[in-house]
Amino acid sequence: MISDLAYICLIVVATAATVGLAGFFESLRGQ
Amino acid sequence: MTTNALFQIVLFLAVLMGLAWPLGAYMARVYQGRPCGLDRVLGPFERLLYRVSGVDPGREMDWKAYAVAFMMFSGVSILLLYIQQRLQVALPLNPDGMAAVAPDLALNTAVSFATNTNWQNYGGESTMSYLTQMLGLTSHNFLSAAAGMSVLAALIRGLSRRESRILGNFWTDLTRTTLYILMPLSVVLALVLVWQGTPQTFEGAATAKIMEPTGYDNPLKDDSGQPVLDQAGKPKTEPATMTEQTISRGPVASQEAIKELGTNGGGFFNVNSAHPFENPTPFSNFLEMLAILLIPAALCVTFGIMVLDRRQGLSILTAMTLLFVVLLGACLMSEQAGNPKLAALGVDQTATEGAAAQPGGNMEGKEARFGITDSTLFAAAATGTSCGAVNSMHDSYTPLGGMVPMLLIQLGEVVYGGVGSGLSGMLVFVIVAVFVAGLMVGRTPEYLGKKIEPYEMKMASLIILIPPFLSLMGTGLAMLVPEAKAAIANPGAHGFSEILYAFSSMSNNNGSAFAGLSANLPLYNLAGAACMFLGRYWLAIPTLAIAGSLAAKKIVPQGAGTLPTHTPLFVGLLISVVLVVGALTFFPALALGPIAEHLGLVGR
Numbered sequence: 341m342i343s344d345l346a347y348i349c350l351i352v353v354a355t356a357a358t359v360g361l362a363g364f365f366e367s368l369r370g371q
Numbered sequence: 372m373t374t375n376a377l378f379q380i381v382l383f384l385a386v387l388m389g390l391a392w393p394l395g396a397y398m399a400r401v402y403q404g405r406p407c408g409l410d411r412v413l414g415p416f417e418r419l420l421y422r423v424s425g426v427d428p429g430r431e432m433d434w435k436a437y438a439v440a441f442m443m444f445s446g447v448s449i450l451l452l453y454i455q456q457r458l459q460v461a462l463p464l465n466p467d468g469m470a471a472v473a474p475d476l477a478l479n480t481a482v483s484f485a486t487n488t489n490w491q492n493y494g495g496e497s498t499m500s501y502l503t504q505m506l507g508l509t510s511h512n513f514l515s516a517a518a519g520m521s522v523l524a525a526l527i528r529g530l531s532r533r534e535s536r537i538l539g540n541f542w543t544d545l546t547r548t549t550l551y552i553l554m555p556l557s558v559v560l561a562l563v564l565v566w567q568g569t570p571q572t573f574e575g576a577a578t579a580k581i582m583e584p585t586g587y588d589n590p591l592k593d594d595s596g597q598p599v600l601d602q603a604g605k606p607k608t609e610p611a612t613m614t615e616q617t618i619s620r621g622p623v624a625s626q627e628a629i630k631e632l633g634t635n636g637g638g639f640f641n642v643n644s645a646h647p648f649e650n651p652t653p654f655s656n657f658l659e660m661l662a663i664l665l666i667p668a669a670l671c672v673t674f675g676i677m678v679l680d681r682r683q684g685l686s687i688l689t690a691m692t693l694l695f696v697v698l699l700g701a702c703l704m705s706e707q708a709g710n711p712k713l714a715a716l717g718v719d720q721t722a723t724e725g726a727a728a729q730p731g732g733n734m735e736g737k738e739a740r741f742g743i744t745d746s747t748l749f750a751a752a753a754t755g756t757s758c759g760a761v762n763s764m765h766d767s768y769t770p771l772g773g774m775v776p777m778l779l780i781q782l783g784e785v786v787y788g789g790v791g792s793g794l795s796g797m798l799v800f801v802i803v804a805v806f807v808a809g810l811m812v813g814r815t816p817e818y819l820g821k822k823i824e825p826y827e828m829k830m831a832s833l834i835i836l837i838p839p840f841l842s843l844m845g846t847g848l849a850m851l852v853p854e855a856k857a858a859i860a861n862p863g864a865h866g867f868s869e870i871l872y873a874f875s876s877m878s879n880n881n882g883s884a885f886a887g888l889s890a891n892l893p894l895y896n897l898a899g900a901a902c903m904f905l906g907r908y909w910l911a912i913p914t915l916a917i918a919g920s921l922a923a924k925k926i927v928p929q930g931a932g933t934l935p936t937h938t939p940l941f942v943g944l945l946i947s948v949v950l951v952v953g954a955l956t957f958f959p960a961l962a963l964g965p966i967a968e969h970l971g972l973v974g975r
Contacts, residue, residue, distance in 0.1 A: 343474040344457060348450065350478075355446030358908045362438040365916040369826055 372704060373722050376744040380699070383657070383748065384692070387664055394665060395672020395684070401551045402524045402544070402677065409551050417550055424542070431537035434919025437525050438912050440541035441518060445485055445908065448511060452481040455507045456499075465500035466575030472498060479896040479903075484508050486907035487515035487789060489630075489637030489759045489882035490899060492891040496619035496640050501573060508637060509626045513557075516633030517548035519791030522911050523670065524548075526795050529918030530819050531678045533926045538918055552666070553633060560628035560662055568651035569624040577618045585613045623648055631662035634789040636759025636882040644749070644762040645738055656745055656762060663752045663760065667787040670794045678819055682937035687797055690945045694786045699751040702775035706743045706768060707732040711973050736767025736886075747772070754779040757789030759882025766860075766869065766886035770972060773885070774965035777872050780881045782953035783838060789880060792907075795914050797949075799834045801936065802827055802917070804948040808934045808941075818936060820926035827920055830913035837909055838878045839956040841902045845874035846960065848898065855894050860887040864971065868964035873899070875957075878906040 400407040410417070421428050432440065456472040459465060472480065476492055483490045484507070495504065521544035528538045565571050588608035591599040598606040623639045627649055630636060640646040650656050668688060675684025709720030709732045722731035722743075730742045737746040746763035753760045754776035765776050779786055785796040806823050809816025816823040849855040849870045859866035865887075872885035877899045884890070890899070935941060 347453065347474055347478045351446060351449050351453065351481075354904055355442055355449075358446075358912060359439055359442045361909065361912050362435050362442075362916070365830065365913060366435055368829065369916075369920060 372700070372707065373724060373744075375724060376703060376707070379744050380696075380703075380748060383660065384696075387661060387668055390661070390665055391668040391688075392672055394669035396676060398552055398666075398669060398673040399676035401547050402527070402539075402673065404543075404547075407551055409555060413550050417546060420546055421542075426540070426542040426546075428540060428543045431540050433536045434525070434529070434538055434915045434922070437538050437541050437919075438915045441522065441911060441915070442908060444514075444518060444541070444545070448485040448514060449481045452484060452507050452511060453477050456480060456503055459500045459503045462500065462502050464502035464505070464573065466573070467500075469498060469500045469503075472503075475893045475896040476891060479900045480508075482900040482903045483877075483882065484511040484635070484637060485515055486880055486903045487519055487633070487635060487757065487792070488877060488880040488903045488907070489635045490877050490884070490903065491637055491641075491759075491882070492896060492899070494641035495638060496576075496621075501621050504626060504639060505622055509622075509629060512626065512629040512633045512635040512637070513549050513553050514545070516629070516635065516790045517545050517553060519789060519795075519911075520548045520552070520666075520670070521545050521791070522914055523791035523795045526798060526914055526918040527674055527677045529920075529922040530798075530821065532922045533924070535922045536919070538915070538922060553629065556632050556662075556666075557625070557628040560632060560658065561624040563658060564624040564627055564651075564655055567655040568648075569627055569655070570620040570648055571622055571624040572620055573622065574620065577620060579616050579618055580614060581616050587611055587613060620648065627659075628662070630760060631659045631758065632666060632790075634663060634667065634756045634758035634793075636753060636757075636761075638760065642761075644760050645764070650762055653740065653745070656741055656749065659760070659762075660745075660749050660752045663756055663758045664787050666790045667756050667793045670791070674794060674798075680819070680937070683819065686937045686942050687794070687801065687945070690942045690949075691785070691787050691797065693942070694782075694946055694949065695751060695755055698755070698775050698779055698786065699748060702751055702768075702772050703744065703747045705772035705775070706747055708769070709733045710769065733767075733769050733772065736764035738762060747775075750776045751779060752787075753883055754881060755784070755786035755788070756793060757784040757879065757881045759876065759884070761883050764886045765872070765883065766865075770865075770868075770965040770969035773868065773872075774961060774969075776883070777868070777875060777885070777965065778954065778957070778961070780872075780875045780879050780883075781839070781842065781957045782949055783835065784879045784881060785949060785953075792880065792910075796834070796910075797945075799831045799914070799917070800949050800952070801945060802831050803835065803952070804941070804945045805934060805936065806831075807948060808944060812932065812934070814932045817927055817933065820929065821921045821924045822927060827917050830917045830920075833913045834910050835952055838906050841878035841906055842871070842875040842957075843960060845878065845898055845902050846871045849874070849895070852894060854892065858889040858892055858895065860889070864964055864968040868968065871960055871964050874902060878902040880907050 456477040460471045524544050525538040589611035591607045626639050644650040671684040671688035675681035720731045732743050749762045783796050805816045805818045859869050869885050869888040
């Protein structure tokens with residue numbers, strides 16, 4: 341159960357971080 | 372190379388190119404939103420899907436909105452597949468009573484199928500319920516492939532549009548790819564496979580009395596299911612006799628069809644397309660190889676049509692085909708030459724044709740019914756395209772023969788490549804090739820009239836560097852951890868190749884296994900999941916960033932200094948860039964694995 345919660349959190353965090361990557365790449369434009 | 376081999380390869384490539392042309396034209400219609408024929412039948416269903424899900428198909432997205440939709444879809448896919456595997460014991464369609472999948476294995480499998488990798492650290496027939504195979508794995512075969520093709524469609528629009536911020540609608544692209552391309556092709560192929568003998572049933576495993584009872588040593592287990600050990604620490608056994616055989620079956624044909632067409636590769640059975648139920652006949656083998664390469668090759672035609680210059684698609688298709696043929700030839704000839712150690716003992720490994728035909732060469736790990744040609748052709752098709760399917764065990768190839776599938780993966784899955792992701796990757800190499808050529812002649816590089824500037828090069832560099840970084844770091848990590856090193860079946864250079872192949876396969880979203888590596892360990896499951904996730908999504912996001920940047924640019928008129936990108940010269944330049952970047956990055960690692968093994972084999 342604990343590992344299930346940990347893995348679910350990991351999936352959510354990794355997805356959110358990758359979405360954030362799009363914002364970071366957008367900020368690189370024009371530099 | 373035998374005449375038979377040459378004939379089969381020429382026939383295969385001729386059929387592939389013959390079918391790629393009309394399919395490419397059809398897919399261009401799908402992505403341009405033009406009538407494609409099937410929309411008359413499936414159009415109402417498509418519109419119903421949009422209404423139910425609240426999608427406005429006319430509302431196009433900029434690259435960031437497209438990337439967010441793509442990532443949200445992928446994240447939810449991973450989450451749902453993970454939960455389904457953990458709960459499969461309580462869900463229907465589980466006639467063989469499969470238990471819940473272990474957490475680390477479920478995470479690895481969820482990421483694997485959502486990323487179109489289909490790396491399998493489990494045996495399908497002994498781990499997954501029918502519901503998990505169908506609703507979880509097969510549906511992801513469709514959706515992950517469609518998501519990859521959608522990203523490609525956005526990139527092509529970025530190259531073809533001028534001064535625009537929008538790249539299309541991710542949900543529309545996903546739906547139209549699934550409905551109008553993947554599903555019709557899969558239904559046709561699944562029916563043909565059923566005709567050839569592939570099972571499609573909900574009934575559980577069958578039991579058959581075997582012709583000759585066989586004696587074996589049955590390992591003893593205690594009440595908790597653990598092996599009973601003797602004083603020396605070895606498992607205790609008792610003599611037993613086997614009189615019956617359990618024959619696994621299930622909804623195989625439907626998974627098999629999309630497994631190949633979507634360049635997924637995850638088989639219903641553990642041995643994949645070497646299993647007679649997944650791949651019953653030479654004809655099914657031919658169709659499966661064709662299905663693996665068909666969409667990636669046809670997408671080059673689609674690209675040419677969408678950028679209004681068919682020669683551009685043709686030049687990329689030519690570069691892919693030349694790389695494919697040369698590497699296939701190297702693999703085939705290495706396997707056909709056989710084992711030099713056996714030759715030194717006087718064993719005749721020459722192929723003979725006619726009435727006394729025998730394949731010669733190295734037949735270890737290959738199906739006798741497919742032989743060396745169809746095994747190596749399948750291996751090259753599946754590893755060049757991010758399709759992890761296998762019909763022979765690459766681990767049993769000669770060192771140089773086994774290096775070719777590994778190299779095809781390490782080139783970045785662009786030799787035809789995965790559906791969508793392959794051509795995207797090749798277009799990134801095109802951008803790098805154009806940039807290199809621009810540096811050589813001192814002009815601003817441009818492709819299809821779009822100036823290639825530092826931003827595109829930064830994104831292209833990330834796309835090219837991330838998979839080798841993941842592959843090599845993962846291999847290095849595994850070599851440092853004793854538990855991970857103990858999972859290899861062979862010591863020395865061959866064992867190193869097993870680990871290098873595994874991380875190359877996962878990081879490049881291929882999914883095929885070299886075999887010989889017992890990778891169902893928490894370390895491999897977690898490190899592999901990370902490699903597959905980053906190798907897919909951290910490439911797709913910069914790809915969409917390039918698309919967004921290019922779409923916003925003006926189209927510069929062609930001048931005397933413009934590098935033509937449809938000529939044989941450019942095809943040669945593109946091949947050089949792919950080989951230099953892809954092959955040289957991995958050369959030191961390959962020298963420690965297959966090259967060292969080869970030298971050991973031919974040395975005294």
